Amino acid sequence: MxxxxxxxxxxxxxxxxxxxxxxxxxxxxxxxxxxxxxxxxxxxxxxxxxxxxxxxxxxNPQRKIAEYSEQFKRDFVSLLKSSHGEKKINFNKFYQEYIADRNHIHMNATRWVSLSEFVKYLGDQGICKVEIDPGKEGGYTIAYIDNSPESIKRRDLAHKRERGDKDDLEQEQKQLERQVKKAKMESEELKKRKTKEGESEENKSESEDAKYTKELQRDGTQPIKLALSFGKKPTATATATPKRLKLK
Known part of the structure; x- marks a missing residue:
């Protein structure tokens, strides 16, 4: 038919x-x-x-397999770059997007036996950044690495800008630390000054008291001192009635 x-x-x-x-x-x-x-x-x-x-x-079967493998890799990477750029995506999820086109090159015609082998190849060749996916989907995550001159220049500018921002932040932190240190030193100096002023006032008060005491001594008006002393208790002989004198 x-x-x-x-x-x-x-x-x-x-x-x-x-x-x-x-x-x-x-x-x-x-x-x-x-x-x-x-x-x-x-x-x-x-x-x-x-x-x-x-x-x-x-x-020449090896040549045909190499052609299929190269075309499979090229189509896979091209779709990854155009659809997701340099963002991370689960490998199995993206593979479903790739095979949605029924005219794509199938993996059973390439030199890679499994998806795990192919994703490891992409990571070893530096084509994609491959990491283990800790999410619910599991497996691996891939992200396209753009090695074009424009992308490298863009990344260099971003790194320079990041380093500049980091240097500015470090300078601000150092300046803040210097200000805090200076404030602490001024606070300590102020405390020391107040302590010295208090000691000097105390010494001044003591010197004034001493001066006043000397002036009193000079005028003959010394402070009155009281000394209380109690004598011994009289004995029995001392307290006896004196003898009467005989009159002739």
Missing amino acids: GRAEVGTPKYIANKMKAKGLQRLRWYCQVCEKQCRDENGFRCHTQSESHVRQMLIIGE
Whole structure:
């Protein structure tokens, strides 16, 4: 049974059925054909056109795999750069965005066996910044690294501006520390001055008291001192009645 002609209802129905993603194992990258089930894929692999393409690739399979790998990497990085720039994104989430185009290069046609191997390759080559994703989605986060001259110049200017702001902040902090130190020194000097003034006033008061005492001594009016002393208790003999004198 031949293919449906373009514009016929059967052709439109087939296009509607093929819309969207299908099973990856039923996709032929060589012929760029997506089959809807296993039977259709088996029939396609037995077709004359597919066998002819496989014979051509069989002459140098490594070269074809390298071409697919390079195109897969180029399309992947180009979409990452245009859609997210240098922002971080979960790798699995972005891969779903990449394969949303049913005509993309599939990973099973490249030299990378798994997504983990491919994301590690991007990190090792310095193409993307790869980190472990601590969020709910898990896996890895990737961020495109723009190494173009314009981007490098922009980053240098940003670093210089950041260093300038940091130097200004350090100078402000040093100036503030100097002001605080100066205020502390002035406060200590003020305390010392007040202490000396208090001691000098006390010494002045004591000197005035001493001067007043000397003036009193000079005038003969010395302070009166009271000394109380109690005598001994009289004895029995001392208190006895004196003897009467005999009159002749």
